[in-house]
Amino acid sequence: MTFLKKTIVFPSMFLAFAAATLILWADVASAHSMFIQSGRHRVSEGKKTPLFFCYGHHFPVDDGVRRKKLALVKVYDPSGKGTDITLRDETCLQSYMVEYDAPGAYVLAAETNPGFYTKWVDRKGRDRSTIKPMSAIVDKASKILKSLYSKQYAKSYVRCGEPDGKYQARVGMPLELVPMQDPTALRVGDVLTLQVYHDGKPYKGTGQWDATYGGYSTEAEDMALPRVSAEGDTIKVPFNHSGRWFIRYFIKTDAPEDKKQEYFQLKQTATLVVLVPNERKQPHPGH
DSSP: OOOEEOOBOOTTTSOOOOSOOEEOGGGGGGSOEEEEEESOSEEOTTEEEEEEEEEESSSSOOBOBOGGGEEEEEEEOTTOOEEEOOOOSSSBOOOEEEEEOSSEEEEEEEEEOOEEEEEEEETTSOEEEESSOGGGTTTTEEEEEEEEEEEEEEEEEEEESSOOSOOOOOOOOSEEEEESSOTTSOOTTOEEEEEEEETTEEOOSEEEEEEEETTSOSSTTOOSEEEEEEESSEEEEEOOSOEEEEEEEEEEEEOOGGGTTTOSEEEEEEEEEEEEOOOOSSOOOOO
């Protein structure tokens, strides 16, 4: 695991501080993650079922999403045609009915508008955090512990009818997890290979990923597959349990020179939700 060591000091106003501040992994809980899901991930032709979001740290549902947080939500049909969802101006699960009127694999996709997250220490030594850039709190801070500019990209798959091996692997997000096998035909014991694309090309750098499934834990950020580092453009996710799985992958890059007064790093996160079904455990009830 790679730790971030960054401190910004304001010498004209404050005493000098140590060269760096260690940012622990546990601080991940301060930044919400976004996942797009479907009420059902397998539907019959002509069926309507809602899409909705998880925004936070408890899967499958946590906080509501503000309208202005979402840049777009799209549904791609089996032909690859994308349809924009008109969003309501409120904070909610942003749930919308989607009609699956043709057989094949559909892609649900969403992007956030970028936002800031800054963790800092005030003049009385108290830990503080804000969704503003560093420049907004520079006069109040003795130390900046972390400052991120965050963008998120979420994707999920829904199968209408029976799997046929055909699916749209990429939809063109700036950071995207691209399945190398049919994500609508997974089974317990499968290992899903995902290729990471960044700005339209396979990503060759370092990222971090983790994954879990619904029901694994009621605790925040308690993941079935804890976070690990990944080098290069491929990650492999083993499915040892049935359920609705989500996978999260992120990268961080240093701020460009003209943005270093606003944030330390750009953080981009891509998430993917897929269904790993189980066989029916009880007989159908009689009518």
